[in-house]
Amino acid sequence: MAAKVGAALPRNGEDIDDIEVDAFVQAMARRHGYDFSGYAPASLRRRVLALAQSMELAHVGELTARVLRDDALVPAVIARLSVPVSEMFRNPSVFRRLRDEVFPVLASHPHINIWQAGCAHGQEVYSLAILLKEAGLYERCQIYATDFSDEALARAQEGIFPIRDARLYSENYLAAGGRHTLSDYYHARYDFMKLDESLKKRVTFANHNLVCDGVFCEAQLILCRNVLIYFSDSLQDRVLGLFRDSLARGGVLCLGNRESIRFAPSARDFVPIDAELRLYRHAGGWA
Template sequence: MTKAGDDVEDIEIHLLLEALFRRYHYDFRHYAPASIKRRLKQARQQLGFHSFSALQDAVLHDAAMVPRLLNYLTVQVSEMFRDPGYFRAIREKVVPHLRTYPSLKVWIAGCSSGEELHSFAILFREEGLLDRTLFYATDINPGALEIAASGVYALDRIKAFTENHQMSGGKSSLSDYYTAAYGRAVFDKTLRSRVVFSDHSLVTDAVFAEAQLISCRNVLIYFDRPLQDRAVGLFRDSLVRKGFLGLGSKENLRFSGHACAFTEFVREEKIYQRREP
């Protein structure tokens, strides 16, 4: 495509994202440009539109198109106990501090289809903390939240989940937590008995709870720098003093305007602790 063609595409993308925000209040305008362009190209091709302008017209006039588009714009690639070293560090180094609280609130931000939520619920049950913990599982994609709330995953994914669970220091068999039938694994509903599933945007929404632990992994990498700062500011304001923040393996607070509010707690696993105010 020519440079002029690229310029036209960029204008179309800008207008499409603006339309999505104005019409439906989903704000992707400050996501990393290269990432959002790549996802929109995939959406345009898969949904059968010849241009971003045609996709914009469909989005503006057909609300049913929005959840289909969101499935391309939101990241839904995850697995249980992903990056087992992270969960081992939570278990061995963070949990001893969490035990000192009579009750706990944990925010899983950008929970997608719930693999990380179930990982934490299983870990907390194994550590005897589940019954005193309230989990907030948030995402901007209603379809992903529905999957998370159902706790149903394809059976062919369980082998990888099981290996991760073992490497993370699991104290039981993952099979203790699900039943298998018809090619699906259905996870025990009691794992979700103390979970609040909620639509929440790190782009536009405010702090809604005080938490001892926030896990938001592999979300900030899709934001531009000002939006990353906004999200980290929300986490700072949500955490109790000496509360914990876990980020993804490719994320850090090094260049954040809020870095001074945190100390590195487990550097290699990107786990931070809120400083004293």
Template sequence: MDVSELESIEMDLLVQAMQKRHGYDFSQYAPASLKRRAHLLANQLECKSLTGLTERMLHEPELLSRLLEGLTVPMSDMFRDPAMFRALRDQVFPLLASYPHINIWQAGCAHGQEVYSLAILLEEAGLYERTQIFATDLSDRALQRASDGIYPAQEAQQWSRNYQAAGGKRSLADYCSAGYKLLKLNQRLRRNVTFAVHNLATDGVFCEAHLILCRNVLIYFSNSLQNRALSLFRDSLVRAGFLCLGVRENMDLSPVAQAFVPFIDPERIYRLASHLDDLVE
């Protein structure tokens, strides 16, 4: 048996053990990406092999949050892909403004940078007071960092450029304070945000939403898990609701695609197609 075959067995055992020990199902995640992250995690935890990582996972339950964060890659930036945020501000928010109350679901929120980006633009658009943002992730550890809203100050210049490119009306410094090489987002941005654990691989509809963002998450899923997540989003959206994916993601090959129409194609913003004859040219 060669090394690659042995590693495949070790990876299968790790995935099975995670599901049986902790109830988290990674069986439908993209295998190559999951394997890379598992090896990186094993190195960080000084495990000699994936089998060693499995053994520690089974016998050290306190490692669960670290494992989930490592396997799910919680990465993001403030106003990541500014053109998408500008499209939300200029073309989606004016349509959401017709609702007396707005629910937004940020699925796979990672460390929360995009959540606070949304809150800032909603506040500047005069919509935040009647908006509730539900920010979910698989990892408790990632959610805690998101809730804290504290980030390395070295990111500030790039985030400020992103904010301006997204159509920000003020200065990003108006929304945070700096000290000890850290940035802390103003807690007022968190007042209408609920952080919660949700697993796109196993859990059901989380809320009824007018806008759902799930960006740079589906690229780590297998086709079947992508379809499951897209089905959840379809079932969660109100009539004529909006879905935003990452710029490297699309639903073209998914059977769920027929439920949506492209709204702003370059930025991967879709609109629920059911009962939307008036939206189809």
């Protein structure tokens, strides 16, 4: 029997998943203002499917229905769709280069603004605070730690991490050029380490969405490590433009080791300090 003219062709399971993920993305944008349309499709699809499965839902359509009707569910959904994977002094050579090459330039400023975009659970924020303390710069700094997940921000503000990670963090700290021992900066109790409250003194935690929000502050240093890899090419370029507009003249941008600006139109606005370590200077020159 001939197919009916104009009738939709049968779709396999993968196509249905893609359609449902698209519907979910539209629902989050139109109902709650969170736009995931610029995220790398394969990565977003995996995370949305995993989220539906973790909630024991039969398909993504059920997840869409729930977020449309239950506002209280949205923070947990946002937290699961973000990728808050980090460690203190991750890639220590980057932090050592910041300490040796960038901090001396920052020292010429009477007041230093630093933006840690996509701060996740805060490990890198506290790493930066420790090195700034040891360089004698911390009291002149204002660190803005932002993320689009309120749940991630709450955990970052606590400054509490599993003690099982202390050995790795300590090794990273020494490799990054730490001058003391990491245990000088935390208190261990039971199975957790709580970072010293003094490390929060110059840190402001705030919600900011790189996808749709504008310039957050004028900064001499911006760190956004391993966030752009989850964005499409066009969204990556949009965010790089945001960082360009947020950097003071000659300011420094630090990206993750899996990221590159080589093919982005905005690359012309940055000069490599160390392309391998993903450190770039605003093309306007040092401030």
